[in-house]
Amino acid sequence: MPTATTFPVIDPATAAPFIDAPLARLADVDAAVAAARRAFPGWASTPIEERARAVLAVADAIEAAKDELAALLSREQGKPLVSAGGEIMGALGWARATAALRLPVDVIKNDDSVRIEVHRKPLGVVGSISPWNFPVMIAIWHIIPALVAGNTVVMKPSSYTPLAALRMVEIANAHLPPGVLNSLTGEGDIGRAIAGHSGIDKIVFTGSTPTGRSIMASGAANLKRLTLELGGNDAAIVLPDADIDKIAPKLFLKAFMNSGQICAAVKRIYVHESVHDALAEKLAEMARAASVGPASDPGNQFGPVQNRMQFDHVCALADEAKAKGGRFLAGGEPMGREGYFFPLSVAVDVSDGMRIVDEEQFGPVLPIIRYSNVEDALARANASENGLGGSVWSADVEGAIALAQRLECGTAWVNDHASISPDVPFGGAKQSGVGVEFGLYGLEEYTQLQTVRIAKV
CATH class of the missing domain: 3.40.605.10 (Aldehyde Dehydrogenase; Chain A, domain 1)
Known part of the structure; x- marks a missing residue:
């Protein structure tokens, strides 16, 4: 009007x-x-x-x-x-x-x-x-x-x-x-x-x-x-038998597309200790290689955080993670240019109880959490007021399906995340x-x- x-x-x-x-x-x-x-x-x-x-x-x-x-x-x-x-x-x-x-x-x-x-x-x-x-x-x-x-x-x-x-x-x-x-x-x-x-x-x-x-x-x-x-704070659980080379590009896309500003994006990854370091480094390598900048430059793959309030939120999560012992293998600091630019960032040595894990980032910041017991990883994934989506990544598809069905969320994916289609219902559980x-x-x-x-x- x-x-x-x-x-x-x-x-x-x-x-x-x-x-x-x-x-x-x-x-x-x-x-x-x-x-x-x-x-x-x-x-x-x-x-x-x-x-x-x-x-x-x-x-x-x-x-x-x-x-x-x-x-x-x-x-x-x-x-x-x-x-x-x-x-x-x-x-x-x-x-x-x-x-x-x-x-x-x-x-x-x-x-x-x-x-x-x-x-x-x-x-x-x-x-x-x-x-x-x-x-x-x-x-x-x-x-x-x-x-x-x-x-x-x-x-x-x-x-x-x-x-x-x-x-x-x-x-x-x-x-x-x-x-x-x-x-x-x-x-x-x-x-x-x-x-x-x-x-x-x-x-x-x-x-x-x-x-x-x-x-x-x-x-x-x-x-x-x-x-x-x-809101969503979707967890992905990576099991020890997962093919890291195969899943890393997909996890990267599902975490960082639209600069992480997607309700059902991967927001936290629980990775078994036997493959944690390898997956974290692969994701960090891709993040470091990504081109972030103004949409006016067609060479840029990712744009800014959309607004000042969200940009400040992402910065605060990264600062708190570093203050509590988290390490950024990629990014972790604003890009220091005009606009709301924050690089694609991968954090390790983080865990539940830190804001970067417990709160929805809705930005280009991805925490990777080490686990040793899958039941513990499932409990931590479910210990959230959010329940939009979640995923399990494994070479054993049947076992992954059984675990995915125990996630407390509206959509559970196996070896995928955030894929939606107009003929399939989509909605959240819990909050x-x-x-x-x-x-x-x-x-x-x-x-x-x-x-x-x-x-x-």
């Missing part, structure tokens, strides 16, 4: 503003919700095949503008242009896969006296609050299933990265009826207003656990439905979230179950 005021957007490669974005007022939240409520009856009654065709038209239009969107995304988020382009294309794959989903009518009983059907109906207005690490991809994860299910949407991107998401909504709205998809940008007061608004029936949020708790409390006023994908996303399981979260009993008289 157009607004009368603006706020600056910071380029993380320079730590300086480079453009202004519209700043919504609380009255704008009311207006957006009112527009979504007006549009809901018509959109909900539109046959799903027509809604799906509209979503596919949106995807086609976004693809036509992919270069423009990738450039905006790269500048505001900091990730290299090739990674930004990959995010746009991934978002399109998700949108198209979701448009193909159909929730069946479940016939529970059908005899001479009664037919009982279970239907799924749209909820109403969905509020989407999305984060800064994947501004377009995660917005698509929120918006598209809501639209396919027949809901209307009021979305708010992160104030750190509003530009590409706003442009994406602008493109989408050329193919949707007025009021079906609405966007607002601003600071935390706008997010809180969305979370507590009586005209919003569901909130979908991706972000930190403390913010998720606040959203849950705000939504209690009208018993909002919730999908919350929250890592409520509900799931993706596939039919995720689509159901945007609907209300209705049982229809038909007496045969």
Whole structure:
């Protein structure tokens, strides 16, 4: 929605503003919700095949503008242009896969006296609050299933990265009826207003656990439905029989992609003492060889930490680790240049009880923890309030599966980590979230179950 005021957007490669974005007022939240409520009856009654065709038209239009969107995304988020382009294309794959989903009518009983059907109906207005690490991809994860299910949407991107998401909504709205998809940008007061608004029936949020708790409390006023994908501190357990040469490149990618700014990235690795030193050195060698710098240089593989608050958090974790005896085989200090640059960093001689292990880093800092007993490693991996994902790495696949199933997390991988797809449910255990996303399981979260009993008289 157009607004009368603006706020600056910071380029993380320079730590300086480079453009202004519209700043919504609380009255704008009311207006957006009112527009979504007006549009809901018509959109909900539109046959799903027509809604799906509209979503596919949106995807086609976004693809036509992919270069423009990738450039905006790269500048505001900091990730290299090739990674930004990959995010746009991934978002399109998700949108198209979701448009193909159909929730069946479940016939529970059908005899001479009664037919009982279970239907799924749209909820109403969905509020989407999305984060800064994947501004377009995660917005698509929120918006598209809501639209396919027949809901209307009021979305708010992160104030750190509003530009590409706003442009994406602008493109989408050329193919949707007025009021079906609405966007607002601003600071935390706008997010809180969305979370507590009586005209919003569901909130979908991706972000930190403390913010998720606040959203849950705000939504209690009208018993909002919730999908919350929250913080993760994913553990990987490397067993002594693992092929270190084979797994090191994959572990490196799964820990450091997007400069570690991924909820389900590998955040801590428990490595058996017999292979600890070899794996740590291989990961450190790759980290030292990585090119970190501004996205404007196509030779850079990794960009900055996205914002000052997260950069300061990463620095504090590294400093505390060193003060408690941790050693960095790679990195461990800010790069000493303008912008929020921290090198890919590998820490050893660290353990549970240090912040670098116990807290989600959400940055390019990876602790490697030595263990001697696998039961101890499993207990330490599970001794976290988070439970988004976890993995086991071993040459014995069957044994690894058995161990992975004992991890207290929403997704367990074997010889992999953080791989997701639009047809497979994804969500957190414990403090890592409520509900799931993706596939039919995720689509159901945007609907209300209705049982229809038909007496045969």
